Amino acid sequence: MYFIIKKDKLLEKLNIVAKAVSTKNLIPALAGIKFDLNDNGLFLTATDNDITIKAIINNDDIVSKKNNGSIVLPGRYILEIIRKCPDEDITFELIDNLKVLISTSNYKTNLNGIELSDYPNIELDENDNFVVLNSKILKNIINQTSFAVSLSEARPIITGVNFKIEDKILEVTATDSHRLSTKTVELIQSIQKPVNVTIPGRNINELKSILNDEDEIKMFFFENKILFKFNEILFQTRILNGNYPNTSKLIPVEFELAIKVGLRNLYDAVDRISLLSNDYKIKISISGNILTVSSTVIEVGNGEEKINIEKNNDINLEFTVNFKFLTDALKIIEDENIIIYLNGEDKPIIIKGENDNRLTELLLPILTN
Template identity: 45%
Template sequence: MKIIIKQSVLMEHLNHVIRGISSKNLIPALNGIKFEILEEGIYLYSTDNDIAIQSFIEKENIINIEETGNFVINGRYIYDIVRKLPNELIEIEEVLSSKINISTTNSSFTLNCVDVKEFPNLEIEESKTPIKLSNEMFNEIIHQTSFATSNQESRPVLTGINFKFNKNNLEVIATDSYRLSKKIVKLEEKVKEDINVIIPVKNLVEITRLFSTEKEILEMHVFTNKIIFKMNNLIVLSRLINGNYPDVSKLIPEDFTNIVEVNLEEFYNSIDRAALLTNEADKNTIRFETKNNNAIVSSTIPEIGYVEEIIQIKKEKDEDIKIAFSSKYMIDALKAFENEQIKIYFNGEVKPIILKENDKDDLIQLILPIRTY
């Protein structure tokens, strides 16, 4: 095994696979990056058994593949070493058995390898009918829903995001049972059969980081117990979460007793300031009360003090509303929107609060109120 490659090229691909390594792993192979050197190029692999990453360096981007072969090397060390080497040519060569030498003009590192046989078989494969989506849209979906997932391992399905494909319709739902985010996306091509999967949120967020750069088409290949995301030379495999995702369709009402339109920035800033006088122990409770064309946002920590914020609103129905909710949940939900104005829909003080950019349903944020009045 012997190759010569530019430091910058190798670094670009190590930047991908390093994200598949969990530093806490006790199994040496799972702290390793596998190099598979073939005539057509070099495949780099990493996995923590929850996510797996494959990054392919094409032959054209490699100075020389003198000899093919495989090896597995501690990921954190090879990453830090290559990162600190100057942007010169790097020679990587197998020396003795199970040792790899990494050298430039003035530096020579010799590292012990991990047994290739210990590295898991990743079963990266492609389906014939991948679903296609722009990576921009994918990142938007995750940004607008991921915060609403649960981090309680007691209900595993809620630690994932539910993706439901039906014809050219994609419905994405995340909920921790106190709030819910729902995003609807139109696909360019219809899917052949309905798909309903739950993907761990941790992996989805990692994928948005990996695929964040250029505007490209992202392919999703869905299998029974895994999903594969592919963009150019980069492939990420995520396991799926087993179980049935709760049916939330009846949670979102059709009719409302109060509809209020607010300026997003003004409303966000008032909640953000009022949130200073809330605390976790009190569920970050904030009060919201409309009075004619104004709304009053207020909160208190009795030992510290209290705050009142006034904002202008437009009411679509004449009745006033008095309700309380978590400032944290409201701030998370508001961050998902970009419109200048948003609409808030109420059904009294104990029913879910719905937020939308307009009367369409492409993005819905739902928050359960807190009963205090």
């Protein structure tokens, strides 16, 4: 293996692949990044057995090359070495199949490889059951749902984000059983076979972190894994075992009261009032055309703030809610005004953007008696 490459081309792809390098020390080979130089270009692969990322650097982006070859290099070191390399062409030379000599004009380093035969061989083939998504849309879907996954391993299936596709309709849901966020998107093409799969929350967020706004993403569905393909990158993740709860029946369709309120006003009021709150609890009271956010910490003090609202009828109501869950929900709504749908102090609260019917936020109130 011998090649010369521009620093920025290599670093860009290394930064991406490094996200799949294992940080656990169980299998030494998984702490490595595999370099494969072949006739098609340079292929970089990393896997922690949970996600696998492969990035391709085409021959066009390689300054020159002599011999094909492979080596697994320690991920932590190779990324930092390239990051700090002088901004020049970098030469990689495999020596005795054991180590690489990395050099620029005044700098050189020898880095020992990790046993190549220990590196897992992970299949990253495509199949016919796929959808195509624009990167901005996928990033938005992940932003608007993944925050709501459960962080507790008590019920592993809800630590993931659920993707359900039938024909042209993609429905993405996350819940931790206290709150839920669900987003519906219409696809350009129908899927061959309907899917209902749940992707670990951490994995879908790693994917988000490497998406560019311009990418077009192909998402291939397999029995126990999903492969994302975009911009010379393959990203594969396992899916969670088990059936995702049928959340659609949790969302009420009729409401006693709907109120309209400015998103920014409500967010800022909750943010202020929550400074004096016990166990994340804040009270929301709706009386006439005023919504009051209030909270008390005995010994320290209390606060309240009033906001003007519009209502669809004369019903007054009050309920207690986790302010963290409420601000999480408000953060990802893009409308100027929101509609809050209510059915009494102990019933689920539904929040939607005034002009967006595709994103639904559900919060369970905290019962105070």
